[in-house]
Amino acid sequence: MKIKISDKLKVDSRTLIRLEWRNFLPILIVHEKFEKKIKWVLRVIAFTGITTSVISIDKWYFSLGLSILIFLVEQFFERTIFEYTTLVVQPLPDFEIDYKQWKTNGFMVPMIENLQDLCYVGPTYQDKEYAIKFFNYLKAWNWDSDIDNDNNIILSFIIEPDERYTTYLYANQGRKNLKAMFKLVAEQNKLEKYGKKQQQFVMQMVYWHTLPFKNGYYIKQFLDFQKPDQKFYLTPSVLPEQEGGQVEFIFDSAILKFGYKLKRRQELDSRDMEFHHPPRD
Numbered sequence: 001m002k003i004k005i006s007d008k009l010k011v012d013s014r015t016l017i018r019l020e021w022r023n024f025l026p027i028l029i030v031h032e033k034f035e036k037k038i039k040w041v042l043r044v045i046a047f048t049g050i051t052t053s054v055i056s057i058d059k060w061y062f063s064l065g066l067s068i069l070i071f072l073v074e075q076f077f078e079r080t081i082f083e084y085t086t087l088v089v090q091p092l093p094d095f096e097i098d099y100k101q102w103k104t105n106g107f108m109v110p111m112i113e114n115l116q117d118l119c120y121v122g123p124t125y126q127d128k129e130y131a132i133k134f135f136n137y138l139k140a141w142n143w144d145s146d147i148d149n150d151n152n153i154i155l156s157f158i159i160e161p162d163e164r165y166t167t168y169l170y171a172n173q174g175r176k177n178l179k180a181m182f183k184l185v186a187e188q189n190k191l192e193k194y195g196k197k198q199q200q201f202v203m204q205m206v207y208w209h210t211l212p213f214k215n216g217y218y219i220k221q222f223l224d225f226q227k228p229d230q231k232f233y234l235t236p237s238v239l240p241e242q243e244g245g246q247v248e249f250i251f252d253s254a255i256l257k258f259g260y261k262l263k264r265r266q267e268l269d270s271r272d273m274e275f276h277h278p279p280r281d
Helices: 032-053 060-078 128-140 176-188 218-225
Strands: 002-006 009-012 017-022 025-031 081-089 102-108 120-125 153-159 164-171 197-203 206-212 232-234 255-257 261-264
Touching: 102 206, 102 218, 120 128, 128 255, 153 255
Parallel strands: 025 081, 081 197, 120 232, 153 261
Antiparallel strands: 002 009, 017 025, 102 120, 153 164, 164 206, 232 255
């Protein structure tokens, strides 16, 4: 269930309270903001146990059953695991994002497959200055390097069911530095949050654009040539100033990639970033 915070912000209730099974026993996982309420529940259970102990029940098995029930409920809440939230923000742009700048995709595919000539692929923008700014921003996800050995920048192509495809660009949530950041925060809070589990969240931007996926389009030529686990250059390009001109590739901004993600829309699930961002009409 989604809890509405504002028109543009909703929080999944599962991040606040949920039930998990561990060693065949139910465990209540609760955010620390509800810690006081859980303590009051335990106090009520304790009071109920004391009260029932002074009540005379004729049938001994009723009395025993009630005592066991109270004990089980108390044990359930005693085993509650409390979580605290750590939010890490992926690098954000230091310029205004203009979503209308991304017009299409540019492709350069070698005529003959060999080890020397690689494909070039990437968004095609309206203005060259904006294209350079945006790719400098992408490189910030990769420590300003133009070689992405660790797949810090995710490029994905999702084939839609209506002869379209959607291209996504976003920072990898599994980046090595994120684990170090979460570990650092956990270490800083080990006394204040003693006994509590760290709930890890990442806030980041996702960029995507939906385009036609039809026979004769360069995207199909690219996918036929370029295997998802092979090297290529993620490269911005710019539309020609005059109609009929050639798209200009900005090779100085190219990022060497070692793979991309390819799936059909129906293959996605909630673990995929693309699942939460439907195609743009």
